[in-house]
Amino acid sequence: MLETEGVTKSFGGVHALRGVDFSLAQGEIHALVGENGAGKSTLIKVLTGVYRPDEGTIRFDGREVSFHRPADAQRAGISTIYQEVNLVPLLSVARNIFLGREPRTRLGLVDVAAMNRRAAELVGSLGIDIDVTADLGTLGLGIQQMVALARAVSVDSRVVIMDEPTSSLEAKEVATLFDVARTLAARGVGLVFVSHRLDELWQLCDRVTVLRDGRRVHSGSMAELDRLGLIAHMLGREVAEVAREGATEFGDTHRRDQEPVLTAHGLQVRNRLHGVDLAVRPGEVLGLGGLLGSGRSETVKAVYGALPVRSGSVHVGGRPVRPNSVPHALRAGVALLSEDRKAEGIIADLSVRDNIALAVLPRFSRGGLVAEKRIDALVETFVRRLRIKAASPQQKVRELSGGNQQKVLIARWLCTEPKVFLLDEPTRGIDVGAKAEVQALIDELAEQGLAVVLISSEMDELVEGADRVVVLRDGAVSGELSEDRKTSAALLAALAGAAAEEEGGDE
Amino acid sequence: MTTALESPRPRGRSGASGRARLARLAQRQGALVILALVVLVATFTFDSFGTAGNLENIALQASFLAVVALGMTFVIMSGGIDLSVGSVFALGGVLAAWGAGHGTWVALLLPLGVCGLIGLVQGLVIARGGLPPFIVTLAGLLFARGLLLLISDEGATTYKVPPGSAFRELAQGSFLGIGYPVWIVAVAFAAGGLVLHRTSYGSTVLAIGGQEDAADLMGLAVLRTKVIAYTASGMLAGFGGLLMASYTSSGVTILGVGTELEVIAAVVLGGTLLTGGAGTVLGSLVGVLLLQVIRNVINQIGSLDSNWQAVISGTILLVVVTLQRWLATVQRE
Missing domain, CATH: 3.40.50.300 (P-loop containing nucleotide triphosphate hydrolases)
Incomplete structure (x- = not known):
């Protein structure tokens, strides 16, 4: 018809x-x-x-x-x-x-x-x-x-x-x-x-x-x-396909011997999350896996206070964070790089410098006056450190490539000196080369002791970039792949398994 | 949330919960309650307030603004705003007074035509050009005021309606002891109510104000509806000025300054959401009456500075808008 x-x-x-x-x-x-x-x-x-x-x-x-x-x-x-x-x-x-x-x-x-x-x-x-x-x-x-x-x-x-x-x-x-x-x-x-x-x-x-x-x-x-077949079609993998190696720029695993810096317990968001638990240690990259709609983005948003939670608690560095308050989460040291950088983050018509400076304005101003010199210095540092390719710090962000825009955003958040960095699809929509750089950067940040939560739809990125992968399904944790168990095949099976369990599930 | 699914309900009245229904009623009729209270108190406090003469005077004085408020109601319900009405009101009056020297028909049609045209242009720019109504009608405000000053030697010339002109009858005559303007307002608001609640045009206005994207996706004539609303608002503002000119037998050039704000206040007091999408025509009439009654009461208290009227109206407006916001959340529960 x-x-x-x-x-x-x-x-x-x-x-x-x-x-x-x-x-x-x-x-x-x-x-x-x-x-x-x-x-x-x-x-x-x-x-x-x-x-x-x-x-x-x-x-x-x-x-x-x-x-x-x-x-x-x-x-x-x-x-x-x-x-x-x-x-x-x-x-x-x-x-x-x-x-x-x-x-x-x-x-x-x-x-x-x-x-x-x-x-x-x-x-x-x-x-x-x-x-x-x-x-x-x-x-x-x-x-x-x-x-x-x-x-x-x-x-x-x-x-x-x-x-x-x-x-x-x-x-x-x-x-x-x-x-x-x-x-x-x-x-x-x-x-x-x-x-x-x-x-x-x-x-x-x-x-x-x-x-x-x-x-x-x-x-x-x-x-x-069947479910496995459908998911294989969606993700473009053969069901039996084994993990390839070295498809991403992620390096080796990070140390994970310390106490968790971020713990979330029993996060509930109406219709979206039904009790999610997370724990991330300093220097660890925790992958959040799951199909679209499984509650990945909602989980990090809930941690960040941007989504009203019904119940559950978040602790950063052992101290409780007031729920539903972004300013509070920020002060506690949580940063979120959101999925939609155009709508929720970048201000395309401002310069690289001003975009980065947004995050530090409150700290770098006295009585309404902004300490321009200190900001210049800080921006300089980050542009160098993240290898942001811009003609000058004054260049408009609109004119940069997707990858460099993403780095500007990452720089902005790093200015707030976070303890925990939540990254929601940080490499989506940027070209291959820039992707590799962003991946390397994530690695580097973790090495420097930052706790990272990484959401990605790309299996390679999760498998190779994360130290552990927590798999979500229907707003709840349905499985976890520890370091020695995390392969593409295992992740695919976990995603599919999660879907299979839904059959007799709670709906 | 699913209660309506679980339990069959009688199909008669609203299926919303009792509390939500009460909130809705209060939102729509809140001004009426306040008006009734003020009138009641004033009647017992001031001997001269409740007299037929005084009440008729209030109605008559309110009718000029009421005409303007009718047009504004439709504009606000469609999610827009019309800041030009004060200037257009004054322009309409001057044009009418000037026109009365050239015949009654000129006095009637000239202001309606010119003011309608101003509304039409504003509507076209807003609907077709997608420009914000605030700016476009602010330009209209300046334009109409400027035009008025141009044709009246910077306001120095006050055109008089010639003695004996039939045009004077329009606002000075009366039927059953009640001035024509009051009758006109009654008929206009009855018609306005029908248009809003019983025609597809009215539904479309509410749909646009409530959810413009949805209205567009449903294939409703969004552009045409907006253009008509602004054209009507311009015409009605001009008509209000025309009535005023007939009443005062002259085209007073200093009228209408800030009138747009008073009219917006009246409409919002009457329960129309400033964001559009809901309200009643009758509510706007109540809002205008409320403002007029407050002014009258303050005049009754001879010792009180007349500027208290604005202070009190402002306070009531703030309270009503806060209440509306609160009631809207209660309804959503």
């Missing part, structure tokens, strides 16, 4: 999609799988008219189509349910369902009674029992997702794309959402389903397409693929 052929899309020379073929049949629930950056979102955006493909064709009902705007795709009958509900929380359920297509009275006014009645019928027919006159925002996220589905049904959508609809739902809400999805499929609607909770795929989906690095690497029946 909906097909793409040879769809290619690139952004500034980076290929997000390379000749992807995809087809969705009527009444089918089709899983779209891949790690971050594999091209799922881009493919969805191409299908829904947010992006236009550079090459390739999209066919809908056998006819070639080209959507210029999301509204075009919607009119054609393709609706999208996003991770974040894209409805209006301050309006009632019924209003949300009928926005733009309200039933009218003879006078041309909105027929509120008819609207509410039809909305109630509609949600009722999907097996949802809610008061349609309630403001959407007062309802749970799961219900809001279902209202979004109901809206998709009411506009006679033939294709519904669900982009991680379950990521913030409770187990029970997920079950209801799936019931609704199945009802839709039974009516002949084709559904595309994206989720990082792998077990959900087998519960719901008929077929699966796996993307990796912008290419389609597998397409077939969901039932015929």
Whole structure:
């Protein structure tokens, strides 16, 4: 019913999609799988008219189509349910369902009674029992997702794309959402389903397409693929493949004989983390492994105080750190290099110097005046030490390569003299050479006694860069690879095993 | 969070919890409660307050601002702001007074046309150009004030509505002892309420203010809706000035300074979220009345400096906005 052929899309020379073929049949629930950056979102955006493909064709009902705007795709009958509900929380359920297509009275006014009645019928027919006159925002996220589905049904959508609809739902809400999805499929609607909770795929989906690095690497029946096979496709490894050696710039192991400088105990974050324990010693690199959505980023954010924790404690150097307070964590000596350096860290239009100086401004200023000379000296030191390649400290960060931008950020955090450095995907999106330098730098920092927590989606990086690897699954620690056990094969097995355990798991 | 799933509820009224419903009611009708209290106290405290003459006077005085507030309500609900209304209000008055010398129709259509055009241009720049409403309408404020000074010799010329002109009747006449402006406001707000709550245009305004991205993804006419809101706001501001000119029989050039802020205050007092997406048209009327009643009460206390009006209004505004914020969090629980 909906097909793409040879769809290619690139952004500034980076290929997000390379000749992807995809087809969705009527009444089918089709899983779209891949790690971050594999091209799922881009493919969805191409299908829904947010992006236009550079090459390739999209066919809908056998006819070639080209959507210029999301509204075009919607009119054609393709609706999208996003991770974040894209409805209006301050309006009632019924209003949300009928926005733009309200039933009218003879006078041309909105027929509120008819609207509410039809909305109630509609949600009722999907097996949802809610008061349609309630403001959407007062309802749970799961219900809001279902209202979004109901809206998709009411506009006679033939294709519904669900982009991680379950990521913030409770187990029970997920079950209801799936019931609704199945009802839709039974009516002949084709559904595309994206989720990082792998077990959900087998519960719901008929077929699966796996993307990796912008290419389609597998397409077939969901039932015929087991977990290990799926993960192997996603990560691009043969299941049996043994660890290669020396693929990264990481050196030997570090000393780990001291008391842990960072301990986290029983970290809980609503819907995300269910009691995570960590301990890192000075000079140790602790790897955090796990598939996307397993709670890796959430764990370091919780430690850093940037994510509200329900319970659990964090100690740095034996002293408790006040939860949910970034300033407190910073003072205690915790630094976080976040995953998205563009959105959460770097200020592209400021110079290298000013970007680095941001972190030390509070320390280096007296009565509002900044000690410029001291900052210059400090920046100088770090530019040399981290080998940041910039024309001068005054150069704008925007003009640097990805790797050097990353080093500027690392320098900024090092200025705060952290005891614990949390690195979330520090080498993502930077070129090979710079990657090696960043890896070497991490190594060096650990050697100097810094405790490092390293998150990476690249297995080599975890296996060779970390002294120990803690594997997360569904917001809890599911395993640990000690130094002598950490090989690519063992990590792959741990990731897959973690996924396999989910079968009879807690959901 | 999943209560609505677990237990079937009657489909009648809101399914939100009782507390949330109360919070919502307070948010929407809070100004009405305060207004009722102030009126009650004032009636028992000052003999002259509760007289029919005084009440009618309050209504009449409030009606000029109320017209402007109606347009502002839609703009704020769509997530925008219109700072130009004070200047446009004054410009409308001057144009009307000047136009009255050339015929009643000129006095009516000229201000509506010019002020509507200013609103239209602002709307187009905001919607199409994607520029912040604050800046665009600030430019509009300066533009309209400048235009006004240009056509009135820097404010030195005050155009008079000729004696005997039918235009004077518009604001000076009355029906059943109540001035026409009060009737006009009543009709305008009833119409405004219908538009907001019973037309797709109104839903779209609320949707844009509530979640503009979502409105866009749903294929709603976001741009057109915004343009219409600013055009209407300009026209209504001009109409308010026109009424004022008719009432005072002249185009007073010094009017409308700071009026935009008073109008915004009234709208917010009336329960419209300054961030957009929720509110009622009636609330804005209540907000305007509240400000007017406070002014009236302070006049009743002869010994009190009239500047206390601004102090008290400011305080009440601060309290109401704080309450709104708090009530919004209660509702989300």
